Amino acid sequence: SGSLIAYSEANTNNGNRGRVAHADAVASKKKKVVVLGTGWAAMTFLKNLNNSIYEAEVVSPRNFFLFTPLLPSVTCGKVEARSIVEPIRNIIRKKNIDVSYREAECTKIDPANNKIYCHATANTNSKRREEFAIDYDYLIIAVGAQVNTFNTPGVEGNCHFLKEIDDAQKIRRNVIDAFEKASLPNLTEEERKKMLHFVVVGGGPTGVEFAAELHDFVNEDVVKLYPMVQNFVKITVLEATDHILNMFDKRITKFAEHKFGRDNIEVKLGSMVTKVTENEICTKAKGSDKTTSMPYGMVLWSTGIGPRPIVKDFMKQIGQGNRRALATDEWLRVEGVGNVYALGDCATINQRKVMEDITEIFKKADADNSGTLTLKEFQDISNDICERYPQMQLYLKSKPVRNIFDRPSQVKGKTSKESIELSIEEFKSALSEVDTQLKNLPATAQVANQQGAYLAKCFNRMEECEINPEGPTRIRGTGRHRFRPF
Amino acid sequence: SGSLIAYSEANTNNGNRGRVAHADAVASKKKKVVVLGTGWAAMTFLKNLNNSIYEAEVVSPRNFFLFTPLLPSVTCGKVEARSIVEPIRNIIRKKNIDVSYREAECTKIDPANNKIYCHATANTNSKRREEFAIDYDYLIIAVGAQVNTFNTPGVEGNCHFLKEIDDAQKIRRNVIDAFEKASLPNLTEEERKKMLHFVVVGGGPTGVEFAAELHDFVNEDVVKLYPMVQNFVKITVLEATDHILNMFDKRITKFAEHKFGRDNIEVKLGSMVTKVTENEICTKAKGSDKTTSMPYGMVLWSTGIGPRPIVKDFMKQIGQGNRRALATDEWLRVEGVGNVYALGDCATINQRKVMEDITEIFKKADADNSGTLTLKEFQDISNDICERYPQMQLYLKSKPVRNIFDRPSQVKGKTSKESIELSIEEFKSALSEVDTQLKNLPATAQVANQQGAYLAKCFNRMEECEINPEGPTRIRGTGRHRFRPF
The missing domain is CATH 1.10.238 (Recoverin; domain 1)
Known part of the structure; x- marks a missing residue:
């Protein structure tokens, strides 16, 4: 399901066919770098990797890069899905080193044998599950994270998420359908209000931006397209802590809360969601046992992220137990595994x-x-x-x-x-x-992007810095570190 | 599922809000024209209807108009889906007469009581099925037709169709997935060839245009994006009659067959599909009992159209039995029902x-x-x-x-x-x-478009032509027909 807009730009460039090497066919003594993922960290790494001692193989079920910061803008039609994707095959064609791509999901990492196991995810007619293994010299884990429901009952079945392009398009369809349905005859005012009650759970950047996009859509487009139902629209943001956008500077929080107040977006702070049923969302006020429930038309769940199964499995293998993300050192190396790196949302730097x-x-x-x-x-x-x-x-x-x-x-x-x-x-x-x-770095596109660029720079200068290390003096050893830490 | 690109142009126009009347609220003595459908016939009728003695209500599960002639170009990325749709709400906003729209499907026509029954199709959380009825003075049936599998076993589950925008996008994903999957390691040449064998059943305009688009994609884009598998691609067109494009001039047929020959698109004439399984498509040569089968990666089924359930049901009610489409007279009036009109793919003119x-x-x-x-x-x-x-x-x-x-x-x-x-x-x-x-008119966008414009012109001049009829002399009566026949 990942190929949505895969060749939207297929005609843009006159690719040099010779550059796209068929990795299977080329016998090479190059160091093989296997990259898991096509998100910010993986693609910035790949784009910046330019030392021809490497050949790269990218494995990801999603054959395009997604410009995630604009994802909330796709939900209400301000930005078109096509505008925020870039096919991996296009990125590869522009590379001056050998890169191949496999539309597949890595199911197992075997660090002892420098090998990963994958299965194909392409949705063709053949029901046969294609399995294959890939050897690596270096492994770059940049698979991102997944939505975290905190096991809240009913979330999986009744709420929308907003991590991938399909999510955004599904929300877009659902928003319009809500307005179409509320425009039908023979409905009570209460029914129309329920259909047009949009609830956002989680006052982080995703939730806040979606609420803002929806508000703009209602005030710029709905007034023209659905004037007869515009007064029934209500947007509610539920935040479990004391403030929305609490990971940012307090002034940003204050501005956003004030703006939402003026815009008639109701922000309920200290409000924990305990359950979501087909028609109602149940919340508990902080420091109270009283739960209340309200009818809704649509819920966006955006409360945070958790590790993907492949990362969980790998952490268990290498003794990192029940962490939220893979621990690396300041050089983005997975602790205890020499040639495996992790960056982006799937990793955290274990700062010394x-x-x-x-x-x-x-x-x-x-x-x-x-x-x-x-x-x-x-x-x-x-x-x-x-x-x-x-x-x-x-x-x-x-x-x-x-x-x-x-x-x-x-x-x-x-x-x-x-x-x-x-x-x-x-x-x-x-x-x-x-x-x-x-301070831990936030799980944002910016951090993943900087880490990808940093790691590629290290890889490009691996030999050079082996001879002339540029990092700080080793405190617990002799000589200098090869690279500056991230 | 019809709202895909519903508000892609929501910002384009400064709509005059006052023009969008809430039909429920406006008590009016106007003649109510109910239009079923948002395709060529329905939308051209609506766009041209401009006599303010009418108010119109459009009922369709699809809230946008689709420029169907470009649909095959969406399957391989040459044209973007967004570029060939126009939201009905945008069309309505530009009207100078009262028009309302209901995202719903008409399930029953009751001509005796001038009433239709509908159910809402919007895909919101509420599982409740919304039912409602609409009265009409005039009913315009322009619901189009549906794919006809001729009950060939396995078609429904294994083949693609190409009638709606979702079909085209599904094909697009599938085409790319086929190339991604064929690019995986550890496959035999035979497996890659199977995955990249594209079969088109039916040599009509849809099938021929899809085959041509696919050929262009392979030769312009695949060579750059998937050079390692380009030689495994094969396109086969299966046509049951003696020629492809047999509804057009013989010179067009000859040109297309010749061009496909040069382009390495194999056209198998006189080839009837008897069955489609998960991995193989079975055919029988014309005038022979021998069936052969071949492995395929993807099949497009485009052999023709049949009536939708609502049309079948209505035909049964009015004694039109087992026809292929609703019979109308030359003025597009459904035979035997005074104030019901039918046009486009759901109707045929019963020529006198x-x-x-x-x-x-x-x-x-x-x-x-x-x-x-x-x-x-x-x-x-x-x-x-x-x-x-x-x-x-x-x-x-x-x-x-x-x-x-x-x-x-x-x-x-x-x-x-x-x-x-x-x-x-x-x-x-x-x-x-x-x-x-x-000669029967072909079921094309052009005919539907012309019929919609013709019928709107008749409606606009209904009173005028009542007084000054402009049609030919009545052969079996006195005076003249009100309008020229279509």
């Missing part, structure tokens, strides 16, 4: 804590091995430390390096900061709060 | 035969009631006759009026044609072949 490495950091900084740290010694290595532990940089912004040497100086009554020397205990105590600056 | 009316024609022409017909008497009325019986015009083209008076003249040995007088028997014998010129 300063306090875990504090002894090694002190030792590394103490260049003269005196057991104490001078300001100069710390300054000499602080760039490396800040690069390796980004929270340190944020911490030092509010508490400049010299201040670390302030407190002890007063205690010891010395006059020149340069001559102060810190003991390991003093150093630890000065940095004890540093790891509170740690 | 000259020989059935020959006595009345002779009597009408014999102005002096002499029992014989002079050339002048015939010439005086021949325009009316040709208008009423179009086959007469074709007949006279090959056999001019004077010739009718030729044969008897020689028999009687007279010298001047003007003085010849024909008896009724001589007149009959001269015209005995005239009805062989009768």
Whole structure:
């Protein structure tokens, strides 16, 4: 079902046929990079990978890239589905390295044998399930995430989601059908109101943007196309926490809540959905046991994401248990598996804590091995430390390096900061709060895009940086890291 | 499921809201015209209806008009689905008469009570089936036809059709999926060939155009996007009769067959499909009992059309039994039902035969009631006759009026044609072949379009022509017909 708009641009370019190598037929000594996914992370990686020591093989059930930030605009007809997709075959044709694509889903990763197992998803007449395996030198996991219903009863059967292009088109049909149906004769006002009650569960960016698109549609188009029912429309946003858009700056939240108030979009904060039936949606107010229910015409469920089955299975295999996403180090390598990388919504970077490495950091900084740290010694290595532990940089912004040497100086009554020397205990105590600056990256297109570009750059310069490493000094080892961390 | 692209143009026009009357609310003495359908016939009728003595109500499960001649071009991505639809609500907004629209299907026509019964088809959450009735003064049946499988086993489950926009998009997905699947590793050449064997059943315009679009796609796009499988593609057209496009001029047939030969599209003539299984299509050669079967990847079934259930039911009610389509007179009135009209693919004009009316024609022409017909008497009325019986015009083209008076003249040995007088028997014998010129109109967009425009013109001038009839002299009555026949 993924091929919807697969060749919308098939005529755009005069592709050089010779560039599209048939991977099966070409015997090559190149390093094989297998990429799982065709979303932001995978495609930005692929677009930027340009070192011909690699050949790439992309495996994804969806044969096009989707510009997800515009997905809410497709739900009400402002943007056409075709406008926000790019066929993977078009992307491949523009590459100067060998890339092949398989419309298939990876069902199993076997890191011990550098192999993945796939089954074809193309929806042709043949009911035979095509299975095949692919070997890799490097594996890039960028399969994204899936909708999370938190096992709320009735969500799966009664709610819309908004992750893929098909979802958006289904919503679009449903919105129009709601207006068509409400325009039929012989209905009570109550029935029309129910049909035109649009409920959004989850006040994140997806839910908020859908509510806004719907509001625009009602006010710009419905007034012209369905003037007789426009007054029955109601949009409700249900948010379980105290604010919508709570992952962003408070000013954004305030603006959005204020705007929705003016636009007659009802925002119910602290409102947990407990159940969705065919005709009603049931909610419980925060800190109360009272549940209420209201009739609805359509519900969009956009409360967050969870891991896909393939990722869950892989995490279990490598001992990452019940995490929300694959843990990687700061170089996007899956922890404990050398040649497997993960990025985008399916992964989170397990950021190294300063306090875990504090002894090694002190030792590394103490260049003269005196057991104490001078300001100069710390300054000499602080760039490396800040690069390796980004929270340190944020911490030092509010508490400049010299201040670390302030407190002890007063205690010891010395006059020149340069001559102060810190003991390991003093150093630890000065940095004890540093790891509170740690922040997880949000699961957004922007992050996935930046990670894809970062990783491709690393891959392109793999050999070069092996010889001339450009990363920070290794704190718990010798030499430097090959690359700067993401 | 009809609302696919329903508001693709919602922003195009600054609609005058006041024009969209809420039919329920407006108490009016206007004549109510109920139009069933949103295809060529219905929409051309609606677009041209502009006499404000009418109010119109359109009932159709599909809330958009579809430019069907470009449908085959959507199957391979040459034309985008959005480009060939026009939302009915947009059409309505541009009207200067009161028009309302109901997204519903008419399930029953009750001509005795001037009433139709409908049920809503909008696909909203509510599982309740909405039923309602509509009264009419005039009913316009323009619901089109449906695919005819001729009860061939396996067609329904294994073949594609190409009548609606959803069909075209499904084919498009399927074509691409076939290429994606054939590009997977670990397949035998035979398997790839099977997946890329496209079979078209029926060599009419739809089948021929699809085969041509597919051929273009293979030669322009597949060579770039799927170069590794291009040589496995095969297109086969199966036609039961002796020629493809046999409803058109022989030169068109010859050109198409020749072109397909050059393009490597195999055309199998005299090839009847007897069965379609999941993997094979079985055919029987004309005049032989031998059946053969071949593996296929995809089949398009485009062998012809049959009546929709609502039309079948109505035909049974009014005693039209097992016809292929609703019979109307030359003014598009359903025979035997005064205020019900039918046009487009759901109807055929039951053309009046000259020989059935020959006595009345002779009597009408014999102005002096002499029992014989002079050339002048015939010439005086021949325009009316040709208008009423179009086959007469074709007949006279090959056999001019004077010739009718030729044969008897020689028999009687007279010298001047003007003085010849024909008896009724001589007149009959001269015209005995005239009805062989009768031809049914093909079920095409062009005919439906012309009929819609014709009928709207009649409706617009209904009162005017009641007073000043513009049609031909009534042969079997007195006075003139109100309108020229279609």
